[in-house]
Amino acid sequence: MGEQRGLCPKIEKSFDLISKRWTGLIIYVLMSGPKRFSEIHTTIPDLSKRMLTERMKELEEQGIVVRHVITERPIRTEYLLTKKGTELGKILSPISQWAESWMKV
Numbered sequence: 001m002g003e004q005r006g007l008c009p010k011i012e013k014s015f016d017l018i019s020k021r022w023t024g025l026i027i028y029v030l031m032s033g034p035k036r037f038s039e040i041h042t043t044i045p046d047l048s049k050r051m052l053t054e055r056m057k058e059l060e061e062q063g064i065v066v067r068h069v070i071t072e073r074p075i076r077t078e079y080l081l082t083k084k085g086t087e088l089g090k091i092l093s094p095i096s097q098w099a100e101s102w103m104k105v
Contacts, residue, residue, distance in 0.1 A: 017062060022047050022055050024092055027081065030065065031089040034080040064088060 018024055022044065029035060029043050041052055056079060059065035064085035068078045081089060 017058075018088070018092070020055070020058070022051060023059070024095070026052070026055055026059065027064065027085060027089050028092055028096065030079060030081045030085065031093065034068065034078040036076060036078055040079065059085070 018027075025044050025047070026040060029040055035043075037049075037052065037056070040056075041047065041049060044052075056065060056067070060067055062084075063082055065079050066082055068080060070076050070078060
């Protein structure tokens with residue numbers, strides 16, 4: 001029998017990231033442009049604020065999302081996808097097309 005090879009660590013890390021609950025939806029929502037925290041939360045109402053905060057921190061740490069503070073009055077914060085995040089979003093978009101065709105609600 002041949003030697004069995006494991007998955008590439010980069011692939012494992014990628015699937016671990018996108019398989020976390022809500023991560024794919026957050027990226028999908030940000031594909032339409034920068035959003036404030038409250039806009040993301042309103043778009044995904046079942047996502048708790050605590051979990052949204054946790055996921056946004058993870059996505060920032062991975063370089064997928066950037067937190068941008070707008071200093072105009074009133075001061076506000078927007079989240080936007082980096083180039084890395086946009087590339088990930090492009091490969092997640094076909095999932096929404098698949099879902100429209102195959103998933104039942």
